[in-house]
Amino acid sequence: MAGRGRAPVRERPAASGQPRARAAPRGLLDRPAAAARDRRRHADGPRAEPLPRFRRPAAVLPPRGRRGRRAGREHLRRDRAGHARLRPRTGPRFPADQHHPRRRRGRPQGPHLPADRGPAALRGAGARDPGSEAQRALRRADALRGGARARALPARLRGAARGRPPGPASRTDDGGNLRHAAGRDRARRIPGARPAHLAHADPQALARLAHLRGRSPATGVSRDTDSPASVGGEPAAGHRIAVVGAGWAGLSAALRLAEAGRRVALFDAAPTSGGRARTVELATPLGRFEIDNGQHLIVGAYRETLALIERLGAGALLGRAPLSLGSPAGLRMRAARLPAPLHLAWALATARGLGPGARRATLRLMLQLRRANWRGVAGETVTALLARHRQPPALVARLWAPLCIGALNTLPGEACAASFAAVLRDTLGADRRASDFVTPHAPLGRLLPEPAVERLRALGASIRFRTPVRRLEARADPATGRARWRIDDGEFDQAVLAMAPWSAARLLEASDIPPGPIGDFAPEPIATAWALWPANAAPALPRWSLLDEDEGRCRHGQWLFDRGTVSPLETLPLPETLSPLEPGPAPAGARPGPARLAGIVISVASRLDALTPEAVVAGVSAQLAEAFGGPPPAAVKLVTERRATFRCTPDRPRLGADQLRRQAPGLWLAGDWLWPDYPATLEAAVRSGTDTALRILDARTAPGTVV
Ligand SMILES: Cc1cc2nc3c(=O)[nH]c(=O)nc-3n(C[C@H](O)[C@H](O)[C@H](O)COP(=O)(O)OP(=O)(O)OC[C@H]3O[C@@H](n4cnc5c(N)ncnc54)[C@H](O)[C@@H]3O)c2cc1C
Structure with a gap:
């Protein structure tokens, strides 16, 4: 079939009734002589070829004069004008130095200019238009320098060559009276921006004032740590929603509910807010300091957390810097x-x-x-x-x-x-901003837990610290038939368990509610070694750095964060115990003063179980000396949170805020373990708390209904 289809193209057709026409002459298809002639005519360019696409149609064109029409040009080249349109111009295709030498009528041929050797070659060849006599003199003078050049210039042009043009005449307001630049004069230098990651005196002083305001002048005890009986506001019985747990999840849930006009009661077993991300006091030979219970890494991706901190007015306590990773072993990114x-x-x-x-x-x-x-x-x-x-x-x-x-x-x-x-x-x-490192200038409690508690109080919420919830009792409301929850001495339409999964499982078991998969999370410790130097004798530390962990040599530090210079708390009245982590009197011979503080993070600290704290501290001190040199720290305090996060394994349960909707309607969950696919982080806690509050506020999930 295909062969038959092509046949008429190859052979000239014959009119019906006529003898078969003669085959097309060879010259019609290929005219090398004409191509060569054309090439000569243009003097350059590629070898002319008959247009190949026209070969086949050429074979079927009728010979000259047939049917009374003029035949096309035999070799099917177009006339010159048409040809120029079809063929691309040859000029741009060739380097200029391969062009035909320029011929100027009636003049000698110009020099061949090698275009690939830059302007110097052109100048050497004298390629410029010589122009008038005066210009020629100027050009000669161009090549000379200094006085010789001035002498070569015509007399009327010499003035311009002598030195710089005169400056403007001095005036009273021309700025000549201004002082010279500061240069080495330190006193006159404008101070540059302070490094964002270091603690500054101003925010620290402001935070300290706010903290002092929050303490009772008589007892020196923080308002956050008030006993339940002394908390003002309405009795809990009048509140409709209970939030158990004042960590970052519970606080964000309580805030969202209170801001929406719900009556909220917040309970926590601990004496302060913040849960696993809170401020603690630590006694050291350099004094008592407020620090975090563990060094936390906050990144720009923590959108909800950072937005909440901003909303609570603590945004000024945060610094931000683009992602950078470095390690003593030479990694730099x-x-x-x-x-x-x-x-x-x-x-x-x-x-x-x-x-x-x-x-x-x-x-x-x-x-x-x-x-x-x-x-x-x-x-x-x-x-x-x-x-x-x-x-x-x-x-x-x-x-x-x-x-x-x-x-x-x-x-x-x-x-x-x-x-x-x-x-x-x-x-x-x-x-880009999601990968930023966000560095707090103050302890964690000042960022969110303390301002959130203040705001909740302002919104009329009841806040009860040192109030562990030991049992939840469900009771059917005789009026509505819906479940109500009895917690402590109050009754609530809904309750949010905003606590770690192991705490929630324990509370549910104590309340005869099967915890199911909530009990399947395994905790993993994190240790933070807080290293302190006297402020004036600290080594040069990076803002943060990866440390090269080497378990075999007892070098367990993984990250270092320089927290800048911190002031001791000596001006504050002493609380009952020096530190919830290390109760006891201040060490003998302590010389209080400002200190340089660095947090060294040891994650997956279950690996330290076989070691004594002294061995870990000695290893960390040696690791710091090897990595950064300088004097050894005056004190290293190891703070280990045994239940810091859940172990983030692929088989851990994935649960929702309404996990208990069938067996315990009106009971909700919030916490860092409930945000899909996230590890235990502050952001997961805040997102989960907000999400649970929004579900409660959603009209479709009315109080106590089975969702
Ligand atoms: C040392 C350490 C380092 C960390 N590092 C980072 C980090 O770098 N980046 C990061 O994003 N995250 C980090 N995390 C994790 C982060 O701190 C947590 O994910 C987050 O704080 C969890 O908040 P939460 O509100 O869900 O739970 P929690 O903070 O545990 O809050 C639960 C609250 O419930 C209270 N409670 C429990 N049971 C009861 C009860 N029966 N009655 C009354 N109250 C009760 C507890 O006292 C607690 O205050 C770290 C945690 C630790 C400990």
Whole structure:
């Protein structure tokens, strides 16, 4: 079929009834002589070819004069004008030095100008238009320098060559009376911006004042730590919603409910707010200091947390800096102030301590995770994820493992790949500000827990510290038939259990409510070694740094955060115990004074169980000396939170705020363990608290209804 179809194209057709026409002459198809002639005519350009596309139609065109019409040009080249339109111009295709030498009529041929050797070659060849006599003289003078040049100039042009043009005449308001620049005069220098990560005296003083205001002048006891009986406001019996737990989840839930006009009662077993992210007092040989119960890393991706801190008026206590990672072993990465993902591309392109293969592997992992919508394989661990994406072992040891341990508080071999991918998605994979490091200038309590309690009080909420809730009792409301919850001495339409999963499971069991999968979370400790130096004898520390962990040599520190200079609390009245973590009198021989404070984080601290605290402290001190040199710290205090976070494994339960809706209607959950695919973080706690409050406020989830 195909052969038959092509036949009429190859052979000239014959009219019906006529003898078969003669085959087209060969010259019609190929005219080398004409092509050569054309080439000569144009003097350059590629060898002219008959237009190949026209070969076949040429064969079927009728010969000249046939049917009374003029035949086309035999070789099917167009006339000159048409040809020029069809053929691209040859000029731009050839380097200028291959062009035909310019011919100027009636004049000698110009020099051949090699265009590829720059303007110097042109100048050497005297290619410029010689112009008039005066211009020629000027050009000669151009080549001379200094006085010789001035002499070569015509007399009327010499003035211009002598020195600089005269300055403007001095006037009274021309600024000549201003003082010279500050230069080395320190007193006159305008101070530069202070480093954002260091604690500043002003916010500290303001925070201290606010703190003092919150204390009873008579007893010196903070209002937060008031006994339940002394808390003012309405009795709890009148409140409709109880929030049990004044951690970051409970506080954000209570705030959202109180701001929506609900009557809220907040209970906590502890003497202060903040839960696992709170301020504690620590006695050291340099004095008693307010510090965090554990060094927390806050990043720009914590949108809800940062927005809430801003809303509570504590935003000024936060500093921000672009992502940068470094380690004493030589890793250096710093994101640029460019839009995402260029900020990260820059960080990778300029990274030190990562070879080209490692950088490519990092980029590949990020791109492939993004393509997979940041979802891993179900049940996959971080180690399996990294192996699947062919990450070199050195890169895993230097970058991915410390990030995984720091973010998930779980070793990569057990950690959940989906949660790790979610962290990467919201930090490195999101916009530039999401990967910023946010550094507080004050202890954690001042950022959210204390201002939140103040605001709740202003909204009329009842707040009860030192009030452990030991049992929840359900009672059917005779009027509505709905469940009401009896907590402490009050009755509530709804209750939010905003506590760690193990605390919630214990409370539910005590209340004869089966906790189900809530009891399946396993806790994992985090230890923070707080190192203090006298402020005037501290080593030069980076703002933050990865530390090269080496378990074999008892070097357990993973991250260091420089918290700047902090002042002791000596001006404040003494509370009953010096520290909830280390009760007892201040150490003998203490010399109080401002101190430089650094937090050294040891995640997955269950690995320290076999070691004494002294051994860990000695290891951390040696690690600091090796990494940064300088004098050893005057004191290192190890603070270990045994139940810091849940172990973020792939098989941990995934639960919702309304997990108890069937067996305990009106009982809600909030906490860092309830935000899908997130590890235990402040952001997960705040998001979960807000989400639970919004569900309660939702009209479809009326009090006590089974959802
Ligand atoms: C040392 C350490 C380091 C951390 N590092 C980071 C970090 O770098 N970045 C980060 O984002 N997160 C970090 N976290 C995790 C973060 O602190 C938590 O995820 C977050 O604080 C959890 O808040 P929450 O409100 O869900 O729970 P919690 O803070 O545990 O609040 C629960 C509250 O409920 C109270 N409570 C419990 N049971 C009862 C009861 N029966 N009656 C009355 N009250 C009760 C408790 O006293 C507590 O105040 C760290 C945690 C620790 C401990």
